[in-house]
Amino acid sequence: MQQIDYIINEANASVSATVNGQHYPLPALWLRERCQDSENxxxxxxxxxxxxxxxxxxVSLVKVEKKHNTLANLTFSDGYSGEYDLNEFAADFDVWDGAPNDIPWKSNVDKSLFHIDLATLKSEAGLIKGIEIFLTYGVLIVDNVPTESDAVLEVANLFGHVRETNFGKYFEVFTRPNSNDLAYRSVPLGPHTDNPYRNPMPGIQLLHCLENQTTEGLSTLVDSLSVLEQLKKEDPDGFALLCKVxxxxxxxxxxxxLIERRTMIESDPSGRITGIAYxxxxxxxxxxxxxxxVIFHRARKRLGQLLCSPxxxxxxxxxxxxxxxxxxxxxxxxxxxxxxxxGRRHLQGAYIDIDAPKGRYNALKRKQGSIRTNDEFEIADTKATEEMRG
Structure with a gap:
């Protein structure tokens, strides 16, 4: 968690912040926009x-009155005057959104980390635990879900609102000759992102198994964050092209x-890699x-090889x-x-938006009054990462 100290200077009519030792003057316009009174x-x-x-x-500051350590009354040149609690600015200096940090994983990860029982998810504490698993590893395996049609929607609604597409609120995955998607046949499907042709792409997918009488038809999952780390080491030029073309x-x-254009490797506004459209x-x-x-195709080819690597x-x-x-x-x-x-292999699937579990998680943690600090997550994540990477 960042160390933030505020300096309220009455003599110079100024306010500033020191964040982890770095000094930031707080401009009048920036402060004026953040007025906190109930009329605004x-x-x-x-x-x-x-x-x-x-x-x-x-607009400029014309008067600053310190009332407490982080409480001040600010008067501006446009005539506005109001009380400010400077602690309310903490989020402006911290890009952390309250969620646990990502932990990339490989196939040798302890899979028990991913599992939770549906009955557990139906309590607030259990739902928080389930969302933490999902936000950390990008995957959650829910056990003991009733093998009933529409049960996938019940689970999806615990985490967010179902996103309907041209496939419907949910979709059936079983063999259909001449179907409109290869997912509905018995052929192998390599690792892929669903619906990269949509804008936005579905953020989260759920697949619920109703029947599985086949000896093959194994499910596969691969964490692209681990794969992309390796690709960047092996081929930085190709990696860069996949990020920008x-x-x-x-x-x-x-x-x-449906047609959409997007880069194969995706990142957030801070430049942090978040995943791929593959x-x-x-x-x-x-x-x-x-x-x-040649460079682009070489990187794309190697990416595919790594994604399929045991x-x-x-x-x-x-x-x-x-x-x-x-x-x-x-x-x-x-x-x-x-x-x-x-025999039959029958799954039902649904989509929800990527921000839904995180929003629900933050609301539940706030309700409990037990939001952990980023430092606590980093300590826990470092230990888990060391264990998984050996």
Whole structure:
């Protein structure tokens, strides 16, 4: 957690902050926008009653009165005067969003870390635990889910709202000859991201096993964060191209034709890698200069090899009554081929948005009054990472 100290200077009519030893003067316009009185800010929603975009860009502080260590009354040149609790600014200096840190994993990870029982999830404490597992590893295996149609929606609604697509609120995964997606056949499916042709892509996918009478048809999961670490070490130039060159993805059938362009490797506004858009069945090599195309394809090829490597890919049998929930762009999923004549293999799937579990998690932790600090997560995460990486 960051150390923040505020300096309230009455003589110079100024306010500043020192964050981990670095000094930040707080401009008048920045402060004016963050007024905290009930006439300008709704205390419940933290939403403003005024339009800050219309403030005078030349507004200045004309008077500063210190009332307590972090409490001050500020008066501005536009006539506004109000009381400020400077501790309310802490979030402006910390990019941490309250969630546990990612822990990349390989196929030798202790899989018991990923499991939780549905009955446990139905309590607040259990739901917090389940979301922590998911936010940390990008995957959660829920046990003892009733093998009933629509049960996937019950689990999905614990974490967020179901996102409906052209496949419906949920979709059935079983063998259908001449289906509109290879997922509905018995052929092998390599690791992939679902729906890279959509904007936005589904953030989270849930797959619930109702029946599995086949000896093959194993589920596969692979953490792209671990794979991308390795790719960047082996081929930094190719990695950089995959981060910046958009790729075209397309899906079409009789009722819809979806096209989207996005980079294969995705990052957040701070530059942190968050996952990939990877689906060899749906993407197209971008038009580049000869040498760049060679570098791009070489990196794409190696990425595919790493994703399928036993070092990274976890293969397992999803049993009836089990549900896998995974971060669609971080943890890629797939399936080995199977013989449909052996018996039925029937799954139901659904999507929810990626921000839903995190929002629910933060609300539950706030309700409990037990939000852990980033330092506590970092200590726990460091220990877990050391154990998993040997």
């Amino acid at each position: 800010l709704d205390k419940t929603t933290k939403q403003r009653f005024f339009d800050p975009h219309q403030l005078d860009e030349n 958009p790729v075209r993805y397309r899906y079409y059938d009789n009722d819809v034709d 689906s060899p069945r749906l993407d197209y090599l971008p038009l580049l200069q000869d040498q760049e195309m 070092e990274y890919e976890w293969r397992f049998r999803l049993e009836p009554g089990q549900l896998q929930m995974f971060h669609n762009t971080r943890v890629l999923h797939g399936r080995t081929g199977f013989d449909p004549s052996e």
